[in-house]
Amino acid sequence: MNKYKIGVLGLRMGDAWAKAAHDLPNTGLTIVYDKYFKENERINHDFYLNNGCVIAATEKEVYDADLDVIIVATPDHIHTEQSIKALKAGKHVVCEKPLAPTVAECKSIIAAVRETGKFFMTGQVCRYAPGFMLAKHLIDQGRIGDIVYVESEYAHDYSKNPGYMGWRNDPAIKREGFIGGGCHALDLVRWLAGDPTEVFCYMNHKYLPSWPAADTGVAVAKFPNDVIGRIFVSIGVKRPYTMRTVINGTKGTIICDNTSDFIQISEESVYSAAQSTKFAQIPVLVSSHNVEAELKEFISCLSQNQQCPTDVIQGTKTVAFGEAAIKSAQTGIPVKMDYNF
Ligand SMILES: NC(=O)c1ccc[n+]([C@@H]2O[C@H](COP(=O)([O-])OP(=O)(O)OC[C@H]3O[C@@H](n4cnc5c(N)ncnc54)[C@H](O)[C@@H]3O)[C@@H](O)[C@H]2O)c1
Numbered sequence: 001m002n003k004y005k006i007g008v009l010g011l012r013m014g015d016a017w018a019k020a021a022h023d024l025p026n027t028g029l030t031i032v033y034d035k036y037f038k039e040n041e042r043i044n045h046d047f048y049l050n051n052g053c054v055i056a057a058t059e060k061e062v063y064d065a066d067l068d069v070i071i072v073a074t075p076d077h078i079h080t081e082q083s084i085k086a087l088k089a090g091k092h093v094v095c096e097k098p099l100a101p102t103v104a105e106c107k108s109i110i111a112a113v114r115e116t117g118k119f120f121m122t123g124q125v126c127r128y129a130p131g132f133m134l135a136k137h138l139i140d141q142g143r144i145g146d147i148v149y150v151e152s153e154y155a156h157d158y159s160k161n162p163g164y165m166g167w168r169n170d171p172a173i174k175r176e177g178f179i180g181g182g183c184h185a186l187d188l189v190r191w192l193a194g195d196p197t198e199v200f201c202y203m204n205h206k207y208l209p210s211w212p213a214a215d216t217g218v219a220v221a222k223f224p225n226d227v228i229g230r231i232f233v234s235i236g237v238k239r240p241y242t243m244r245t246v247i248n249g250t251k252g253t254i255i256c257d258n259t260s261d262f263i264q265i266s267e268e269s270v271y272s273a274a275q276s277t278k279f280a281q282i283p284v285l286v287s288s289h290n291v292e293a294e295l296k297e298f299i300s301c302l303s304q305n306q307q308c309p310t311d312v313i314q315g316t317k318t319v320a321f322g323e324a325a326i327k328s329a330q331t332g333i334p335v336k337m338d339y340n341f
Contacts, residue, residue, distance in 0.1 A: 014073030063089035099315030122315025144249030179322035182233035207236020
């Protein structure tokens with residue numbers, strides 16, 4: 001079998017991608033590059049030194065290599081430049097979330113995808129978390145009727161995770177929590193309820209006052225078919241990581257998370273017959289970073305010559321949702337969504 005040859009840029013989150021490329025039967029890990037390979041102690045050096053892949057000394061070596069796919073897993077503010085270079089070097093690209101820090105940058109990646117005709121995946125991994133996949137499946141089956149209201153949250157204390165050399169709290173980079181981490185919840189809600197039409201948001205900055213952007217925010221939004229929703233994002237909240245998500249439908253309710261080994265469903269037809277007021281629990285695997293499933297899907301789409309479900313446009317729409325929320329928080333007025341990319 002001809003294996004798809006994969007290169008990876010950035011080896012912290014990129015480590016999961018490198019391992020998936022190494023492990024899947026139809027992919028091979030050919031080359032990796034991390035700018036701080038030697039000095040970054042969080043890199044799993046033994047794995048790279050012992051599995052036969054090339055450890056590039058320069059980024060250019062990766063673009064010049066004989067590869068099918070380059071995976072960009074470097075800090076957010078480098079995604080645009082590296083994705084465009086990889087596309088222009090004739091490679092298909094997977095880029096970690098968020099696609100880029102701004103819609104303007106996303107647009108330049110869209111232009112490069114269109115110009116090169118290459119395939120592109122935005123790494124919105126929550127769409128591959130088993131609990132969220134099952135929730136989506138049950139919704140698509142009509143088990144809870146039409147969606148009325150959806151809420152999700154990204155609650156993740158970053159105080160001890162500024163990123164290697166502090167890019168997450170670097171004032172010169174000014175990473176927005178609502179896009180950087182919040183894109184998980186924003187994308188999940190978009191996946192479940194469709195593209196928002198209007199968003200209103202409040203933000204504050206009480207957990208991580210020394211970090212450059214607001215650390216906490218709550219947005220409400222309107223979606224197609226008269227659905228309404230709420231997204232809570234905090235990168236300072238004092239609690240274990242969660243992405244608790246609730247979907248209320250005309251015939252039932254689902255509560256799910258990517259950190260729980262079950263999802264909960266309440267179906268009107270069941271609870272009225274059973275005279276029960278309890279949610280039913282369905283077991284699921286906990287796999288909050290199911291990168292192997294993401295890569296498998298991208299390769300499957302590549303082999304069928306088609307863009308994947310989380311393509312460059314989907315990645316851009318999610319950034320646009322976050323950007324609109326930030327604009328609303330700054331101006332105090334609702335922002336209508338614009339999908340003119
Ligand atoms: N899908 C998810 O759930 C998830 C989880 C964590 C991080 N991420 C994303 O992955 C990306 C990386 O985040 P992280 O947590 O690994 O950050 P990190 O700071 O822990 O690691 C970044 C790595 O990139 C390397 N690097 C920095 N500049 C580079 C360059 N110019 N070229 C090559 N390598 C470079 C660093 O040495 C480091 O090893 C971010 O975009 C982040 O949003 C996604």
